[in-house]
Amino acid sequence: MVAAIRTQQLSKRFGATVALQPLDLEVAAGEVVGYLGPNGAGKTTTIRCLLGLARASGGRAELFGVDAQRRPAEAHRRVAYVPGEANLWPGLTGTEALHLLGRVQGQVDERYRDELVERFRFDPSKRVRAYSKGNRQKVLLIAALSSRADLLILDEPTTGLDPLMEQEFREAVADARRRGQAVFLSSHILSEVEALSDRVAIIRAGELVEIGTLAEMRHLSALSVDATFDDVPPDLRRVPGVTAVEVTGNHVRCQVVGSVEPLLGVLAASGVHQLLSREPSLEELFIAHYGDGGPAGAGDGDGHGDGAGAS
Amino acid sequence: MRGTATVVAGRTARRALRSGVVWGLLFGGLAANEALSYTHNFPTLESRTELARTIGTNAGLAAVTGVGHRLDTIEGFVAWRVFGLLVIVGAIWGLLTATRLLRGEEDAGRWELLLAGRTTRRTATGQALVGLGAGFAALWAVTSIALVVAGTRSSVGFTLGASWFYATALVAGAAIFLAVGAVTSQLGTNRRHANGLGAAVLAGSLVVRAVADSADGLGWLRWLSPLGWVENLRPLTGSAPWALVPIAVLVGACVVATLALAERRDVGAGALARPQVPTSGTRLLDSPLGLVVRLERWVLVAWAVGLGALAAVFGVVARTAGTADIGNGSLNETVTRLGGQAGGSAAWLGYEFLYIAPLVAFAAAGQIAAMRHEEAGGHLDNLLARPVSRTQWAAGRLGFGVVLVAATGLACALGGWLGTIGGSNAIPLGRMLQAGANTAAPAVAVLGIGALLYGLVPRIATPVLYAVILWSFVVEVVGSSLTTNRWVLDSSLLSHLTPVPAAPLRWSAVAWLVGLGLLAAAAGVAALARRDVAGE
Ligand SMILES: Nc1ncnc2c1ncn2[C@@H]1O[C@H](COP(=O)(O)OP(=O)(O)OP(=O)(O)O)[C@@H](O)[C@H]1O
Ligand SMILES: [Mg+2]
Numbered sequence: 001m002v003a004a005i006r007t008q009q010l011s012k013r014f015g016a017t018v019a020l021q022p023l024d025l026e027v028a029a030g031e032v033v034g035y036l037g038p039n040g041a042g043k044t045t046t047i048r049c050l051l052g053l054a055r056a057s058g059g060r061a062e063l064f065g066v067d068a069q070r071r072p073a074e075a076h077r078r079v080a081y082v083p084g085e086a087n088l089w090p091g092l093t094g095t096e097a098l099h100l101l102g103r104v105q106g107q108v109d110e111r112y113r114d115e116l117v118e119r120f121r122f123d124p125s126k127r128v129r130a131y132s133k134g135n136r137q138k139v140l141l142i143a144a145l146s147s148r149a150d151l152l153i154l155d156e157p158t159t160g161l162d163p164l165m166e167q168e169f170r171e172a173v174a175d176a177r178r179r180g181q182a183v184f185l186s187s188h189i190l191s192e193v194e195a196l197s198d199r200v201a202i203i204r205a206g207e208l209v210e211i212g213t214l215a216e217m218r219h220l221s222a223l224s225v226d227a228t229f230d231d232v233p234p235d236l237r238r239v240p241g242v243t244a245v246e247v248t249g250n251h252v253r254c255q256v257v258g259s260v261e262p263l264l265g266v267l268a269a270s271g272v273h274q275l276l277s278r279e280p281s282l283e284e285l286f287i288a289h290y291g292d293g294g295p296a297g298a299g300d301g302d303g304h305g306d307g308a309g310a311s
Numbered sequence: 312m313r314g315t316a317t318v319v320a321g322r323t324a325r326r327a328l329r330s331g332v333v334w335g336l337l338f339g340g341l342a343a344n345e346a347l348s349y350t351h352n353f354p355t356l357e358s359r360t361e362l363a364r365t366i367g368t369n370a371g372l373a374a375v376t377g378v379g380h381r382l383d384t385i386e387g388f389v390a391w392r393v394f395g396l397l398v399i400v401g402a403i404w405g406l407l408t409a410t411r412l413l414r415g416e417e418d419a420g421r422w423e424l425l426l427a428g429r430t431t432r433r434t435a436t437g438q439a440l441v442g443l444g445a446g447f448a449a450l451w452a453v454t455s456i457a458l459v460v461a462g463t464r465s466s467v468g469f470t471l472g473a474s475w476f477y478a479t480a481l482v483a484g485a486a487i488f489l490a491v492g493a494v495t496s497q498l499g500t501n502r503r504h505a506n507g508l509g510a511a512v513l514a515g516s517l518v519v520r521a522v523a524d525s526a527d528g529l530g531w532l533r534w535l536s537p538l539g540w541v542e543n544l545r546p547l548t549g550s551a552p553w554a555l556v557p558i559a560v561l562v563g564a565c566v567v568a569t570l571a572l573a574e575r576r577d578v579g580a581g582a583l584a585r586p587q588v589p590t591s592g593t594r595l596l597d598s599p600l601g602l603v604v605r606l607e608r609w610v611l612v613a614w615a616v617g618l619g620a621l622a623a624v625f626g627v628v629a630r631t632a633g634t635a636d637i638g639n640g641s642l643n644e645t646v647t648r649l650g651g652q653a654g655g656s657a658a659w660l661g662y663e664f665l666y667i668a669p670l671v672a673f674a675a676a677g678q679i680a681a682m683r684h685e686e687a688g689g690h691l692d693n694l695l696a697r698p699v700s701r702t703q704w705a706a707g708r709l710g711f712g713v714v715l716v717a718a719t720g721l722a723c724a725l726g727g728w729l730g731t732i733g734g735s736n737a738i739p740l741g742r743m744l745q746a747g748a749n750t751a752a753p754a755v756a757v758l759g760i761g762a763l764l765y766g767l768v769p770r771i772a773t774p775v776l777y778a779v780i781l782w783s784f785v786v787e788v789v790g791s792s793l794t795t796n797r798w799v800l801d802s803s804l805l806s807h808l809t810p811v812p813a814a815p816l817r818w819s820a821v822a823w824l825v826g827l828g829l830l831a832a833a834a835g836v837a838a839l840a841r842r843d844v845a846g847e
Contacts, residue, residue: 048843048844051695051696052695053692053695053696053843053844054843054844055841055842055843072695072700072701073698073699073700073703074698076696076697076698076699077698079696080697081696081697083689083692083693083696085689087688087689087690087692087693088690088693089602089606089690090501091606092596093591095591095593096591096592096593096596099591099593099596100593100596100597100602101693101697103596103597103598104598104599104693104694104697104698104699105697105698106697106698124591125591129501140693
């Protein structure tokens with residue numbers, strides 16, 4: 001079966017800035033892929049190139065086998081998109097905007113649209129300029145979901161939604177997945193991606209650093225270790241494979257990538273009296289990936305500093 | 312970021328200053344040009360008395376341009392010739408500048424950040440008013456300098472004080488409507504609404520002033536109209552500085568009201584909040600083209616009706632002036648230079664339509680600005696992420712632009728024709744339709760050039776396009792008296808046209824302009840398909 005999304009060496013530069021390094025990515029029909037990365041990593045850039053809104057500097061992007069850079073209108077036939085910022089024509093009402101977007105899309109399940117309007121508790125009678133940010137976002141979500149398109153491309157679609165609506169959104173995506181629609185979901189909300197995705201891709205500074213199922217990533221990537229010591233804990237930051245070290249008094253939490261042997265060696269030699277290990281949450285994976293060596297902005301999730309100061 | 316204490320004042324002042332200087336050059340230049348060319352246009356005493364006799368007794372003309380005084384002197388002529396028109400242009404400039412910098416900025420969400428900080432709405436508005444004041448000062452200063460310099464020439468010989476007071480009177484309309492625009496920016500629910508309220512005030516003042524000037528014994532009505540106060544200043548011919556008092560009081564009151572209202576209303580809302588129970592109408596909203604019609608139809612109606620009405624007024628002026636056979640040296644000279652026939656209503660109308668052509672071009676440029684606005688605001692993404700090609704969208708937008716231009720040209724033709732009906736030398740409808748086509752053709756070229764600029768350099772397309780129109784207009788009206796360089800003269804989009812109806816339409820020029828427009832538009836659409844769709 002033809003892939004929903006397929007890129008080959010897709011790249012994008014803005015002048016001297018490389019926003020996206022050559023990217024090879026494939027999303028199968030019916031698959032839900034989460035797309036994670038810190039601010040400025042290149043998620044939106046990837047999506048805009050995928051849709052042909054931005055011209056790629058190199059490589060190809062195909063949606064269901066149609067070249068999205070050369071023939072965007074055709075490539076969009078089976079695709080619905082929700083941008084991160086809901087910029088709609090302020091003079092239209094919610095009803096009018098939904099009608100227009102449905103007509104331009106070319107396909108809309110009206111029953112489902114009405115159901116979504118109910119479920120999102122959306123009042124479509126006001127003008128767009130009078131809606132709050134979250135309500136504007138609902139217009140685009142409802143328009144995209146009700147198209148029942150074979151591929152949903154969502155760029156941080158839940159910014160501005162309250163927790164109840166976020167829940168409705170998750171159910172709608174789960175429903176789309178059951179119906180065999182593919183979803184490409186860029187997000188900062190890790191629990192959302194964890195709950196919905198078959199596979200996760202992580203991008204940093206324009207480069208795809210990790211892609212796989214959560215199980216694979218957990219297995220291959222890192223193990224979360226909690227250790228309590230009798231005395232002042234040793235410095236684990238230099239131990240090979242160890243990242244994201246957090247020290248609180250006599251307690252240390254860290255991630256281990258690859259072999260645990262070096263860490264066990266150090267622990268055994270320094271009077272550890274309690275040891276706990278578990279698979280990392282997506283959040284911890286995410287932090288582990290950004291925590292070290294990334295350029296600007298990469299320090300955001302880094303836990304090193306605080307713990308050391310507190311002890 | 313700089314401290315927020317003066318950031319609004321700085322932003323507003325920068326933009327207002329730029330605009331004030333440009334318009335000051337235009338105001339000062341046009342008024343100074345009249346003064347400097349007076350002795351050339353009216354060399355003899357007879358020509359001056361004749362002019363005073365005919366114009367001075369023409370009520371229809373006075374309704375449009377204001378009453379002239381001592382028209383047989385250079386002071387009287389210069390004070391009358393461009394004064395009425397420039398005061399109105401100044402008023403429009405003031406209104407649009409105030410709503411743009413006070414309300415447009417706010418609607419675009421640029422104030423929200425500041426107001427979330429320590430700056431209150433009142434201080435932000437106060438600062439924006441200071442910025443607008445700076446812009447007005449620039450307009451005033453540049454206009455004054457131009458007139459004082461022209462006034463010292465021996466052929467003109469105005470005293471310094473007289474020149475300066477004339478400049479002051481010229482920009483008084485701008486001051487009033489900057490202040491009115493500041494108030495309506497607080498009252499309206501968005502910038503467009505604010506503009507509408509201000510335009511209503513302007514139209515009201517204009518009508519009252521026109522009635523006061525057109526009939527004997529109604530002169531007292533002038534005291535009821537802010538534009539009448541400006542006329543009562545009587546620069547050069549009977550300076551009445553005390554007429555500045557009501558103007559100053561009105562401006563002061565508007566400033567106080569603006570600050571008081573700013574404090575009371577919400578960001579992004581108006582003090583006159585309209586009841587928000589819109590009715591949804593989805594009739595047109597089935598395609599990108601339908602959307603353009605839905606978004607821009609009232610813009611089309613406004614341009615067609617507005618310019619059609621202006622053409623009708625011009626028609627009335629041309630009929631009265633043409634019937635009374637009022638000669639005007641510079642008018643006839645311009646008309647003959649451009650290949651038209653001097654004398655009669657046709658010459659007047661041919662001359663006046665030279666001013667309509669750039670206005671139709673502005674209407675066209677507005678459509679290019681709307682395209683860029685739709686893209687920069689992110690609205691366009693919602694279409695282009697769906698099965699809509701850029702070419703399809705752009706073709707719909709530009710096609711609508713052509714319809715707008717054609718409708719406006721037709722309205723001008725009909726307006727001018729209706730205005731001249733009943734005169735002794737009426738102009739045939741066919742000839743007026745040609746005049747309409749003559750104003751529409753350069754606007755089609757502007758649409759095409761605009762599309763090309765938009766495809767290549769979207770961020771600066773709109774200002775460059777307005778500059779092209781302004782350049783074309785200036786070269787057309789004053790160019791040949793400054794230079795004979797063919798390249799300069801040919802660079803004006805307007806210079807290839809004849810002054811229809813004073814001359815037959817030059818079909819070859821129309822074909823050139825339309826062909827240029829189509830070619831440029833095609834290139835522009837191709838360029839658009841090859842670039843990023845980009846926000847601000
Ligand atoms: N139009 C542009 N011109 C120049 N640089 C740009 C442009 N758009 C994006 N960039 C740069 O490209 C990089 C990737 O930006 P992008 O918007 O794709 O990030 P993102 O992952 O979507 O971030 P966020 O999580 O904040 O939405 C950033 O460094 C950004 O500054
Ligand atoms: Mg983004």
